[in-house]
Amino acid sequence: MREVIETGSTNRDLLENYLELPDRSVLRTDHQTAGRGRLDRAWEAPAGSNLLVSLLFRVVPVDPGELMRRVALAAVDAVREVSGAEPVLKWPNDVLLDGDKLAGLLAQRADDGSVVVGIGLNLGWAPEGAAKLGARISPAQALAALLESYDSLPIDIAAEYRDRLATLGKRVRVELPSGAVVGTAVDVEADGRLVVVDEFAITHRLSIGDVVHLRSA
Secondary structure, X not given: OEEEEEEOOHHHHHHHHHHHOOOOEEEEEEEEOOOEOHHHOEXXXXXXXXXXXXXXXXXXXXXOHHHHHHHHHHHHHHHHHHHOOOOEEEOOOEEEEOOEEEEEEEEEEOOXXXXXXXXEEOOOOOOOOXXXXXXXXXXXXXXXXXXXXXXXXXXXXXXXXXXXXXXXXOEEEEEEOOEEEEEEEEEEOOOOOEEEEEOOOOEEEEOOOEEEEEOOO
C-alpha cells in the first residue's frame, strides 16, 4: 500500500503505472485535485477529511463489474465495523446512509484489462445533501476496515449484494444515454444487471445507468 499527501487522481495514477505494480496495489491520498466520479462528475474534499483510495486488480474475473460490487460490499461492511451505522447500496455503485450518499465508486480499465476501482468515503466532510460518518474515524482506520472486509467476502457475492441493495423494490428512474426508464426495480442478476419493470409492464435489464429512487406513486 502506498500513501501520498496529494495527487490529481488515485485512479489515474494507478492506470498510468499499472504495468509496474502488483495485483491489488492500493493508493491512498489525503487530497485529490482532479478526482472524478461517474458521468465525469468532480469528486473533491478538503485535505485529510475523507477516505480517497484506489485499488488495482491485475487478476480480473470474467465479469469485471464484480470487482466494483466487491469493493462496494466491503465499504458497507467497513462502515458498520468502524461506526455502527447501517449503510446500504444504491445501484450500481453508491453507498447510502439514511437515504443520503456516503460514498461513491468509479471503476476504470487499463489497456491490458486490469481494473482500477476508486472510492471516496465521506468521513469528516460531505457536500451539501450528502452523508458523513464523522471526523472521529480516520481515513487510515476506514481503509484498514475496508481491506479486511474485502478479504472476508465469500467467493459468490450475488446473494449478499442483493441483500444490501436498497434499490430493489423501489420505484426508480434510470437515466440512460438514450433516455430514461421509469418503473420498479424488481431484481439484480448475478452479473450485476438491474431488472426494472416499467409502467407498461416491459422488463428492462440494465448494465449501466444513473438511478434515482422515487417516492411511490
